[in-house]
Amino acid sequence: MDKANLQRYKRLLLEKRRELSPVRGLVPAAGGWEGDLIDQANADVEAELQIRIQETDTQLLEAIEEALARVEDGTYGICANCNRLIPRARLEAVPWTRLCRGCMEAQDS
Ligand SMILES: [Zn+2]
Structure with a gap:
């Protein structure tokens, strides 16, 4: 993920954290x-x-903290389960997610 996008998601996460x-x-x-x-x-x-x-x-809040840590170590936006990139639309909706939709659904069921 490029730096500009990463910064944007970081900002989203920080805003949400402040809200909570x-x-x-x-x-x-x-x-x-x-x-x-x-x-x-x-x-x-x-x-x-x-x-x-x-x-x-x-x-x-914990999920947001974890996501911020992933922004720092460069793994943000990568599914923690299958290591594929999480689609942008999903990150927009749930910036603190650590799983792609497929893995999330597999986990839920
Ligand atoms: Zn996945």
Whole structure:
């Protein structure tokens, strides 16, 4: 991949990383002794949801960090599984991907 493109993807990754961090507000304490049972249940669901969002963000951040490391060591844009170039359209859509579509689908199934 040529340098100009590499820099562009690096910028995309850095922007996305900035978007994700710092991690959104703290997880609200689930429940408490006040309020009725419905409020209690809602608070629990809310806290659960927050935790899930943060887990997803953390995974995404890790993927972005890895992609940035690959930009540095010159392996960015190469499928980690089959060593073929990842198509540009895929990198545009998911700049932090480490697999080409074929390998990703094989992994999912
Ligand atoms: Zn592949």
